[in-house]
Amino acid sequence: MTPSPTTLPTAGVDSVSVPGVTSVPTDALGWLIDRWSDLLSAVGNATGIEMLQYGFMHRAFLVGILIAVMAPLIGTFLVHRQLALIGDALAHTAFAGVAVGLFVNAVLDVGVSPYLTAVVVAMIAALAIELISEVTDAYNDVSMAIVLSTGFALGAVLISLNAGGLAVGINQYLFGNLATVSRSNAMILIGLFLVVTLVVGVTYKQLLYVTFDETAARVAGLNVPWYNRVMTMLTAMVVVGAMQIMGVILVAAMLVVPVAGAAQLARSFREALLASIILAELAVLVGITLSFQYEATAGGTIVLVAVALYVGAVLLGKVQSSRETVGDIHASAEERTAD
Amino acid sequence: MTHITVEDVSFGYTASPVVQDMTFSVEEGEYVGVIGPNGSGKSTLLQLILGLYAPDQGIVELFGRPSRAFVDRDRVGYVAQDVTENTKEMPITVAEVVLMGRFPHVGFGRVGSDDRERTREALRTVGIDHLAERKITKLSGGQRQRAYIARALAGEADLLVLDEPTVGVDAESVGAFFDLLDGLNDDGMTILLVEHDVEAVLEHTDRVLCLNRELYFDGPPAEFADSDALERAYGINTRQREGATP
Numbered sequence: 001m002t003p004s005p006t007t008l009p010t011a012g013v014d015s016v017s018v019p020g021v022t023s024v025p026t027d028a029l030g031w032l033i034d035r036w037s038d039l040l041s042a043v044g045n046a047t048g049i050e051m052l053q054y055g056f057m058h059r060a061f062l063v064g065i066l067i068a069v070m071a072p073l074i075g076t077f078l079v080h081r082q083l084a085l086i087g088d089a090l091a092h093t094a095f096a097g098v099a100v101g102l103f104v105n106a107v108l109d110v111g112v113s114p115y116l117t118a119v120v121v122a123m124i125a126a127l128a129i130e131l132i133s134e135v136t137d138a139y140n141d142v143s144m145a146i147v148l149s150t151g152f153a154l155g156a157v158l159i160s161l162n163a164g165g166l167a168v169g170i171n172q173y174l175f176g177n178l179a180t181v182s183r184s185n186a187m188i189l190i191g192l193f194l195v196v197t198l199v200v201g202v203t204y205k206q207l208l209y210v211t212f213d214e215t216a217a218r219v220a221g222l223n224v225p226w227y228n229r230v231m232t233m234l235t236a237m238v239v240v241g242a243m244q245i246m247g248v249i250l251v252a253a254m255l256v257v258p259v260a261g262a263a264q265l266a267r268s269f270r271e272a273l274l275a276s277i278i279l280a281e282l283a284v285l286v287g288i289t290l291s292f293q294y295e296a297t298a299g300g301t302i303v304l305v306a307v308a309l310y311v312g313a314v315l316l317g318k319v320q321s322s323r324e325t326v327g328d329i330h331a332s333a334e335e336r337t338a339d
Numbered sequence: 340m341t342h343i344t345v346e347d348v349s350f351g352y353t354a355s356p357v358v359q360d361m362t363f364s365v366e367e368g369e370y371v372g373v374i375g376p377n378g379s380g381k382s383t384l385l386q387l388i389l390g391l392y393a394p395d396q397g398i399v400e401l402f403g404r405p406s407r408a409f410v411d412r413d414r415v416g417y418v419a420q421d422v423t424e425n426t427k428e429m430p431i432t433v434a435e436v437v438l439m440g441r442f443p444h445v446g447f448g449r450v451g452s453d454d455r456e457r458t459r460e461a462l463r464t465v466g467i468d469h470l471a472e473r474k475i476t477k478l479s480g481g482q483r484q485r486a487y488i489a490r491a492l493a494g495e496a497d498l499l500v501l502d503e504p505t506v507g508v509d510a511e512s513v514g515a516f517f518d519l520l521d522g523l524n525d526d527g528m529t530i531l532l533v534e535h536d537v538e539a540v541l542e543h544t545d546r547v548l549c550l551n552r553e554l555y556f557d558g559p560p561a562e563f564a565d566s567d568a569l570e571r572a573y574g575i576n577t578r579q580r581e582g583a584t585p
Contacts, residue, residue: 080428080429202447203447205439205442205445205447205450206442206447208435208439209439209442211429212429212431212436212439213419213439215391215417215419216417216419216439216487216490218391219389219390219391219412219415219417219500220412220413220417220439220442220443220494221410221412221443262430263428263429263430266430267430267432267472267473267474268430268431268432268434268435268472268474269429269430269431269432269435270435271430272430272431
């Protein structure tokens with residue numbers, strides 16, 4: 001179906017099916033989403049919280065909770081490799097992917113979810129960024145900026161070529177929208193979530209080694225370029241997943257802001273991962289609630305909450321480290337005598 | 340057993356070679372210091388030995404196997420100049436860094452209690468077990484280098500390769516650092532040390548390699564002091580630089 005100017009964005013995306021996914025896993029995911037919905041409805045009825053009585057809010061919370069796990073999970077590795085910008089670059093190429101999806105749907109009259117085309121295009125862009133950096137032997141701001149603007153320009157051109165009906169629905173991709181988290185989009189996100197957490201679970205040690213000390217990792221026999229590619233591909237998946245409620249423009253914030261906050265508080269890498277997920281969950285849950293309450297855009301609200309948490313973490317970190325310094329004076333005096 | 344073989348090796352990032360016609364080998368249990376002026380190809384030589392680059396010409400072997408294709412990666416421990424410059428903000432504890440030495444053994448499996456025990460043991464050997472739960476960025480330069488050595492020990496390395504490990508380490512700790520290396524060598528560890536501090540190399544190692552693109556000297560420290568290798572290696576470099584300026 002083709003979205004027309006009179007179709008609400010919600011309706012335009014809701015009935016889109018997920019092609020290529022066999023019905024068994026789809027049914028299983030659907031069943032899970034239904035049970036989640038039942039649970040939140042029950043909580044809503046018991047507590048009288050109004051927002052929990054809407055189906056789209058159930059899905060928004062589900063998607064938000066999953067994003068708040070996988071975005072900082074990947075973001076922690078990116079930030080500590082000083083690759084925070086890569087999320088932004090991939091988000092803008094994902095926007096081109098959305099435009100491709102909308103274009104194909106309009107021209108061929110099919111119902112491919114724009115998020116699926118976004119995943120494909122963002123993954124291709126991720127590989128391109130990796131290849132560029134391998135050939136030029138460095139990640140640099142310039143190549144990242146070129147990929148970023150190329151993606152956005154391509155998206156803008158495709159959309160304008162197809163003007164009219166398409167331009168209407170584009171806001172939801174730029175800024176995200178709670179109300180457009182359809183059942184099938186929630187399923188796509190669960191799929192992305194499973195892939196991302198599984199891959200990080202299996203390659204955690206290798207990713208950590210490469211992040212901390214790339215040369216030593218190479219000496220230890222790790223195929224560093226390969227892990228870099230895995231990392232950027234996962235970033236592409238996270239970015240597209242999070243785009244649904246965060247929007248293209250703000251999605252990178254989820255990769256960076258909670259991670260930066262956690263780095264202020266954590267001592268170990270595991271603590272940092274955990275703390276960044278907790279901060280992201282807080283930001284998402286509080287952000288979604290506020291955005292429902294005050295009818296503000298969800299992505300923006302979530303980011304503002306995340307930044308507020310970050311500021312809090314910085315202040316707390318300062319208090320912590322000033323306490324530690326007092327302790328360190330004693331400790332280092334002991335060490336000197338020990339040496 | 341021969342740990343390192345370098346045979347007729349030349350290498351350059353561009354057309355002009357950084358390392359030229361170099362031949363030497365390092366046997367098990369040796370303590371070898373590599374000295375030479377800045378830009379003399381010391382670090383490049385290490386990277387060739389570690390298999391990070393393929394030589395343009397010649398053979399580089401680790402434990403009798405070509406080092407590019409070398410598979411027993413855990414047998415080599417690598418300690419570079421302080422890497423924390425790049426990872427200033429990274430929250431990671433000393434224990435977590437040292438545990439990385441176990442990763443080549445563990446592969447995609449889970450880290451077990453045996454791995455943690457070896458990590459603790461390595462931290463004790465280098466004398467920083469009381470700092471295990473500290474953030475690595477909070478350590479002094481000397482303590483950090485000990486942590487990287489502990490990482491190599493945790494990996495059960497037979498060969499320790501160090502690239503100017505004392506850069507940024509305060510003078511007091513440098514002495515203790517070399518004592519640690521002496522101790523490890525006494526326990527049978529093969530050590531290849533690239534170091535800018537010629538005095539320290541002459542004092543601590545059993546064998547000196549002095550190079551500036553080519554190998555100028557290969558022998559015991561006592562002979563090195565009597566030779567004119569130092570003047571030749573360092574002097575030529577000065578002349579080259581003068582010649583390069585238009």
